[in-house]
Amino acid sequence: MNKREKFLAYGQQSIDDDDIAAVVEALKSPFLTTGPKIAEFEETIATYVGAKYAVAFSNGTAALHAACFAAGIGDGDEVITSPITFAASANCVRYVGGDVVFADINTETYNIDVLEIEQKITPRTKAIIPVDFTGQPADMDSIMELAKRYNLVVIEDGAHSLGAEYKGRKVGTLAHMTMFSFHPVKPVTTAEGGVIVTDDWHYFEQLKLFRSHGIEQTAYAEEQGAWYYEMTSLGFNYRMTDIQAALGISQMKKLDYYIEKRRKLAKLYNELLRNVDGITIPYQLENTNSGWHLYSIQLDEQNIRKTRKQVFEAMRESNIGVHVHYLPIYWHPYYQGLGYKKGLCPLAETWYKGALTLPLHPSMTEQDINDVVSLLLHQIN
Numbered sequence: 333m334n335k336r337e338k339f340l341a342y343g344q345q346s347i348d349d350d351d352i353a354a355v356v357e358a359l360k361s362p363f364l365t366t367g368p369k370i371a372e373f374e375e376t377i378a379t380y381v382g383a384k385y386a387v388a389f390s391n392g393t394a395a396l397h398a399a400c401f402a403a404g405i406g407d408g409d410e411v412i413t414s415p416i417t418f419a420a421s422a423n424c425v426r427y428v429g430g431d432v433v434f435a436d437i438n439t440e441t442y443n444i445d446v447l448e449i450e451q452k453i454t455p456r457t458k459a460i461i462p463v464d465f466t467g468q469p470a471d472m473d474s475i476m477e478l479a480k481r482y483n484l485v486v487i488e489d490g491a492h493s494l495g496a497e498y499k500g501r502k503v504g505t506l507a508h509m510t511m512f513s514f515h516p517v518k519p520v521t522t523a524e525g526g527v528i529v530t531d532d533w534h535y536f537e538q539l540k541l542f543r544s545h546g547i548e549q550t551a552y553a554e555e556q557g558a559w560y561y562e563m564t565s566l567g568f569n570y571r572m573t574d575i576q577a578a579l580g581i582s583q584m585k586k587l588d589y590y591i592e593k594r595r596k597l598a599k600l601y602n603e604l605l606r607n608v609d610g611i612t613i614p615y616q617l618e619n620t621n622s623g624w625h626l627y628s629i630q631l632d633e634q635n636i637r638k639t640r641k642q643v644f645e646a647m648r649e650s651n652i653g654v655h656v657h658y659l660p661i662y663w664h665p666y667y668q669g670l671g672y673k674k675g676l677c678p679l680a681e682t683w684y685k686g687a688l689t690l691p692l693h694p695s696m697t698e699q700d701i702n703d704v705v706s707l708l709l710h711q712i713n
């Protein structure tokens with residue numbers, strides 16, 4: 333075989349008849365948005381991860397924006413994050429006027445390195461946004477310890493890690509606020525959607541305000557009349573619909589099954605690729621249990637006598653939807669324009685040059701994994 337008949341995407345949603353029925357039912361209900369399904373979805377997420385509160389948003393990026401607002405990040409505040417993540421992890425800081433500071437990654441986990449974070453802390457530092465890259469939780473105990481010492485807010489970007497565990501605890505209970513995304517490639521989907529979970533009542537109140545124009549029913553309503561509401565801060569319309577929440581509730585019933593499937597398939601990749609020259613398989617820490625959102629290997633161009641680009645293109649030719657996660661954020665022209673220089677995080681840059689994401693999602697079979705591996709070995713041998 334030198335080509336798959338059908339294109340295999342690097343990630344995609346799994347939608348079944350129950351999901352479709354749930355959406356149809358929501359469409360027939362009196363509420364299309366901000367009805368009972370939102371509250372039920374928020375309750376489902378909070379219960380699943382073991383957090384007190386959950387606030388659903390129109391997408392994960394909006395949720396991160398809201399978390400930055402709730403954390404009180406503003407003009408001139410510095411926020412530290414990883415360069416190896418999706419742009420939204422950094423952009424949310426810019427939305428509220430803050431400055432993004434990139435701390436380099438750890439060469440074992442490819443997550444943000446705690447020692448690097450500490451070196452980047454200044455009197456202006458307000459928050460840290462660790463990212464659970466590929467679904468493997470960042471070193472959250474050390475990060476929370478650092479945050480306590482320097483009085484910083486921690487907003488965990490868990491877009492990849494819903495259902496993942498760190499020292500036996502679910503992601504969602506480790507940071508002050510945690511964001512999950514429900515984009516179609518993420519662990520479960522609402523088409524577009526996001527959520528912040530937190531145990532903090534103050535953050536919870538701020539997040540709800542920010543989601544809906546900064547409008548609230550204040551104490552004056554009693555004196556003025558029941559129609560009365562006030563806009564007390566500048567918010568947005570970042571609401572999720574009931575239709576999406578209904579899909580989310582239905583999807584959550586299958587999350588554990590999806591993750592089990594991902595873990596099984598990742599294990600098979602590991603077994604098949606572990607001893608291949610020129611390939612480094614993802615490293616799994618003993619005290620974490622990754623949700624395996626992405627399966628990302630490192631290619632050593634010296635050892636395979638081909639460039640990453642050549643391997644990427646040949647795999648795409650063979651109908652294998654390989655991808656690369658991620659370009660260091662500060663390499664993007666927008667961030668270059670803000671003055672960030674190449675070379676800032678050398679380990680992240682080296683990671684980027686060798687990275688190749690192989691397809692992994694719950695509807696794949698073991699045969700799919702075998703196809704990817706045999707085509708890959710054919711390319712690099």
Ligand SMILES: *Cc1c(COP(=O)(O)O)cnc(C)c1O
Pocket residue numbers: 391392393394417418420421463489491492513514515524525526
């Ligand atoms: C997907 C993603 C986001 C943004 O989520 P959206 O729901 O697409 O807005 C943020 N951070 C990371 C790491 C992501 O993968």
